[in-house]
Amino acid sequence: MKLFPTFFIQLLLLSLPVFGQGAELVFAGIYTGRNLTVQNPAVSGGYCTNEVFVNNKRVLGYVAASLYEINLSFLKMNDSVTVVISHKENCTPKVLNPQALRPSINFRFIAVNLDGNVLKWTAQGENTTDIYQVQQLVNGNWLSTQKLLVTGKGIYSTPVRHNVGLNRYRIAYKVTEGKYYYSEEKDFDLPPANLAPVAFYPRNVSDKMFLSREVPYQILEINGKLIKSGKGREIMLSELKTGTYLLAVENRKEKFFKK
CATH class of the missing domain: 2.60.40 (Immunoglobulin-like)
Structure with missing residues (x-):
């Protein structure tokens, strides 16, 4: 069901002159x-x-x-x-x-399933101006790994990439005003298969850090405060001030120094 997809609140905040005086x-x-x-x-x-x-x-x-x-x-x-x-x-x-x-929102998730490395869900009450996010729990924080446009059909599937160990996922439905609706959580336990832990280099960073494979990561201050997060094999760090920081990856934390 669509909730008036062509009419949604647009706070444009236009600063346009009105007869030169407003x-x-x-x-x-x-x-x-x-x-x-x-x-x-x-x-x-x-x-x-x-x-x-x-x-x-x-x-x-x-x-x-x-x-x-x-x-x-x-x-x-x-x-x-x-x-x-x-x-x-x-x-x-x-x-x-x-x-x-904006009309009242009647959105709800109907079903969510994790079939191997494919996450599937159905929903009703969608608005095609909204978006879905696939989120993964990484080091105690929910990290958005994918964004999908709403089709209005209410049926979705998308591949996910597991890390070694316990993987936890959920779907977030974000409406135009910024409010979120969350699905139930789904777990997948991937046992080690002669897969080496993710390595990173250099430990003394000038502007960029490299990971041995593409995984979700977080960059933290030494006190644990989150600075940035993402998923990939390269992390741009040129904006950091000189000092010691933490890389959180695969449910472990490693220190590194920013020159």
């Missing part, structure tokens, strides 16, 4: 039966908002109040709506409930 704040979505509430900062000589348009219709002029409501009740349910707030250049109004222009 800027515009633009929101787009659909009418869900709710109005928008706007915080209107005070500025020298008055308040921030100059006027408000809904679908090119002027609905409010100058608003002399720190908080106001944009009435959308003249629209029909599920009508597309574009709200333009014209405001002074030295301030920006804040819409407190932008989610009012």
